[in-house]
Amino acid sequence: xxxxxxxxxxxxxxxxxxxxxxxxxxxxxxxxxxxxxxxxxxxxxxxxxxxxxxxxxxxxxxxxxxxxxxxxxxxxxxxxxxxxxxxxxxxxxxxxxxxxxxxxxxxxxxxxxxxxxxxxxxxxxxxxxxxxxxxxxxxxxxxxxxxxxxxxxxxxxxxxxxxxxxxxxxxxxxxxxxxxxxxxxxxxxxxxxxxxxxxxxxxxxxxxxxxxxxxxx
Numbered sequence: 001x002x003x004x005x006x007x008x009x010x011x012x013x014x015x016x017x018x019x020x021x022x023x024x025x026x027x028x029x030x031x032x033x034x035x036x037x038x039x040x041x042x043x044x045x046x047x048x049x050x051x052x053x054x055x056x057x058x059x060x061x062x063x064x065x066x067x068x069x070x071x072x073x074x075x076x077x078x079x080x081x082x083x084x085x086x087x088x089x090x091x092x093x094x095x096x097x098x099x100x101x102x103x104x105x106x107x108x109x110x111x112x113x114x115x116x117x118x119x120x121x122x123x124x125x126x127x128x129x130x131x132x133x134x135x136x137x138x139x140x141x142x143x144x145x146x147x148x149x150x151x152x153x154x155x156x157x158x159x160x161x162x163x164x165x166x167x168x169x170x171x172x173x174x175x176x177x178x179x180x181x182x183x184x185x186x187x188x189x190x191x192x193x194x195x196x197x198x199x200x201x202x203x204x205x206x207x208x209x210x211x212x213x214x215x216x217x
Contacts, residue, residue: 004157004173020155023180026212030055031154033084033116035188036063036070043197044188045077051204053214054079057188058116061086061106080216082114082152083107091122096129103130114217116152127151152217156184160192160199167198174203183217
């Protein structure tokens, strides 16, 4: 079960997490979860190149190890990368020690201050433990420009992972709910492929026509 826009009370419960950016300008932030993988991530990269825009990729460490050449393509193209844990762990179902260790295993590959919890599910205790470990590691494992860690959520979920909807429905999910400062989630995964292939180019074209600019987080 999911909602395209997160329930308002989640922002109240988790106020320090990033749900959207300032809404004073027509800027949006495309993000992609679960890659990098062959074909799908490459399709996304080619689509972004064709539209001359940048995005942020929240990568699974295991996929980075399996497909390092695609991860390098993401970085060489000037896109931002984020940590999505090494094994796509669901925080609610994982003890804190295992979760934090899995985060750092991915962090060794991504070297970023951006983190998105898989499924958007993370315990408050895990948020606290991440912050503690980040401060402890800051001196020797974190770049100075990454001193402030940011846990990134979203305010528009495309639903491209949902085999029960069409590519057109996925497209409509995004264009009907995007506003200034929106953080939009697509997935560069096999599960999302059919809907992503249809919806992503149409979404970008529509938002550009409406005067939105695309930036990285």
